[in-house]
Amino acid sequence: MTSPECRDDGIDPRFTFDYQAYDEDLDPDQRWSTWLEVDPLQRGPQPRPDWVVTSQGAIDTDLGILKTGKEADVFLLERADPHDPRQQVVMAAKRYRDPDHRSFHRSATYTEGRSMKRSRDERALKRKSSWGRVVAAGEWAISEWGMLTRFWELGLPVPYPVQVDGTEILMEWIQVEGQTAPRLAQTRPDRDLLEHYFEQVRQALVDMVRAGVVHGDLSAYNILAAGERLVVIDLPQVVDLAGNLQAHDFLLRDCTNVCRWFAGRGLQVDEQELFGELVAQAW
Known part of the structure; x- marks a missing residue:
């Protein structure tokens, strides 16, 4: 077996490797x-x-x-x-x-x-x-x-x-074209987009109660509008639907907050109707 030729400095190339030094001085x-x-x-x-x-x-x-x-x-x-x-x-x-x-x-x-x-x-x-x-x-x-x-x-x-x-x-980071997505409360969607937004909120609430939880602080101020897609944020206060005695009160408040925002922009939605649907989905 022939040994590989050594470099001029006498180091066997089999025992060398390339690397990049990460020695940057970091800013404050x-x-x-x-x-x-x-x-x-x-x-x-x-x-x-x-x-x-x-x-x-x-x-x-x-x-x-x-x-x-x-x-x-x-x-x-x-x-x-x-x-x-x-x-x-x-x-x-x-x-x-x-x-x-x-x-x-x-x-x-x-x-x-x-x-x-x-x-x-x-x-x-x-x-x-x-x-x-x-x-x-x-x-x-x-x-x-x-x-x-x-x-x-x-x-x-x-x-x-x-x-x-x-x-x-x-x-x-939820963004639109390099800018932070606005809160739903900051938007002025047309009728079709408004209906599309409400269906997304309704489905998110349905999925939450089916998972046994309630957001607890949902409103147009903690939902981001990324184009036609809504994203729910701020979740530290999520409550357990079965373990928290006031979970249904929180759920009704979530329904009231979002329905009043949509109703204020001309969409015919009712918080009691939404609340009833969600309670039925929870069982």
């Missing part, structure tokens, strides 16, 4: 991708969309804030591998506020029927202690992550959940 608004730092269960469901960036050499860059809220702020975040132009995507990053800068206005009625793994955390929540507030911030993030994942797997119209890390959820 950048970090290395956290994709591989989180547990596999904290990553989005399979099959993943082909736009999800999984490169270990990717860099996360904050692009600015999209929305502020009492519990969380939503930012635009780019995840890109500087050495692979195919590995690049802009996502929405929802970050729940820390205990010192967060106003917990979510009522305890939303969490009725939920259980926590650690009794210590549950006691801290009930006492509203400092640790309880820390736990609560993570609880809402985990709750929303769980619902996003579950809804996506059921085929409901929600953003694809990319990953959750502590109090931050990365998810699909």
Whole structure:
């Protein structure tokens, strides 16, 4: 057997390889991708969309804030591998506020029927202690992550959940021609599109109750209009239809909120009729 010729420097070419150095100095608004730092269960469901960036050499860059809220702020975040132009995507990053800068206005009625793994955390929540507030911030993030994942797997119209890390959820950025999709409340659809929109909302509500849950805070302000497609957002307060004593009250409120918006734009819809249909679907 003939040995391969050595290079001029005496190194056997069989023991050499090409590589790219990832030694970039990161800016203050950048970090290395956290994709591989989180547990596999904290990553989005399979099959993943082909736009999800999984490169270990990717860099996360904050692009600015999209929305502020009492519990969380939503930012635009780019995840890109500087050495692979195919590995690049802009996502929405929802970050729940820390205990010192967060106003917990979510009522305890939303969490009725939920259980926590650690009794210590549950006691801290009930006492509203400092640790309880820390736990609560993570609880809402985990709750929303769980619902996003579950809804996506059921085929409901929600953003694809990319990953959750502590109090931050990365998810699909719903956009139209490079701009954030408007809330349904900001749109003025014609009659045909209005009817098409309502049917999408009705079907989403039907699918939710069939899955045994209620959105709990549905309105034209947390539904995005991506062209002719609607996408439901803001899911941390989703309640269990069987385990929460006020679930039917939340369901009726959801029906009232959406029906009044559509009725205000000339569509003949009735919240009681929709509520009755959904209750029938739930059993």
